[in-house]
Amino acid sequence: MTDEAIRTERLSKHFGRTVALEGLDLEVPRGEIFGFLGPNGAGKSTTIRLLLNLIRPTSGRAWIMGVPVGDVRAAHRHLGYVPGDVALWPQLTGMEILTYLGRLSGRVDTAYRDELIERLRLDPSLRARSYSKGNRQKVALVAAFMTRPDLLLLDEPTAGLDPLMEAEFQALTREAARRGQTVFLSSHILAEVEDVCERVGILRDGRLIEVATLADLRGLNATVYDATLDGPAPDLSDVPGVASVEPLPDGVRVTLTGPPGPLLERLAGTGLVKLRSHEPSLEEVFMTYYESPARPETGLTARLDR
Structure with a gap:
């Protein structure tokens, strides 16, 4: 067989x-x-x-x-x-x-x-x-x-x-x-x-x-950063590697698919209080496929129905 x-x-x-x-x-x-x-x-x-x-x-x-x-x-x-x-x-x-x-x-x-x-x-x-x-x-x-x-x-x-x-x-x-x-x-x-x-x-x-x-899928995508900010969140749409941005009550959550330097530089100039990084969940990984303009050949244009 x-x-x-x-x-x-x-x-x-x-x-x-x-x-x-x-x-x-x-x-x-x-x-x-x-x-x-x-x-x-x-x-x-x-x-x-x-x-x-x-x-x-x-x-x-x-x-x-x-x-x-x-x-x-x-x-x-x-x-x-x-x-x-x-x-x-x-x-x-x-x-x-x-x-x-x-x-x-x-x-x-x-x-x-x-x-x-x-x-x-x-x-x-x-x-x-x-x-x-x-x-x-x-x-x-x-x-x-x-x-x-x-x-x-x-x-x-x-x-x-x-x-x-x-x-x-x-x-x-x-x-x-x-x-x-x-x-x-x-x-x-x-x-x-x-x-x-x-x-x-x-x-x-x-x-x-x-x-x-699942391990490879996460590995192909980068890191999630939870930034606590003392003030409004900056515009991150033009930062290289930013796949998605989600507002938090006291800051912003950013999924990044590239080196962190440009993101950290942008955040540092806007009252960065605390920064925590973690491995993305499967849902966060998927959002990089759905939303990232850097992946026109694979990025999904529709979010998963909930």
Whole structure:
């Protein structure tokens, strides 16, 4: 069996003149938790729908565990899928839905299914029509994980979950990876990705603009400076290397992608009281991609939806 859980070659999808995905070349090895990031409309869900063969590509090819995605019967044997907006049969109970889906797959670990139900605090005796969005999401998560698939395709999987259940979801994904399963996590929630993913790919307007480990992604970007000022903040827009500027109650936060000398010189002339630097969070790193004029070829023009 191939070492790649997902491989695409120049995968593209156009809807008329609208480019949803263009020239995606991506490899995700087995056993990895891979984050697939970008604002809503960037092409994340289109990519997953292509991998599921729910839509056909305009051009390019894709494979799941070495199987062409067009061979649906063979490819889907390896898959578990959680959509961002879960629709269930309203008249069935949660357990009836899980039993039905389990029979379709033919490989349910019932003990693990029951463990998942308990860990996610799902009441499977209720009819789906009574479930909240979060509980519908739990049913989909149990259905995907209970078959222990080689590849989990998760499209905004924590939508509607409370923080406690988000933490449980993160634990489940880590356990899956330790068992050798691959997790492909599509999300615009940066904290979710930062907590569990090993590498991330960043989409902008249907194009993949970066693939890197979180450590490398931070390393490619510079330092965040929190400056306490005795007076108004100066104009920093023309300072070399300044990627973003955010006002603080008593000063300014600056993300810098170059040497600090010009920034320090500008700040020193405006009543600098204190300066603290730290490694950027994933969100701060992303803002340099979205906002930096120094990266016209990769800088995203839209902020991630919150």
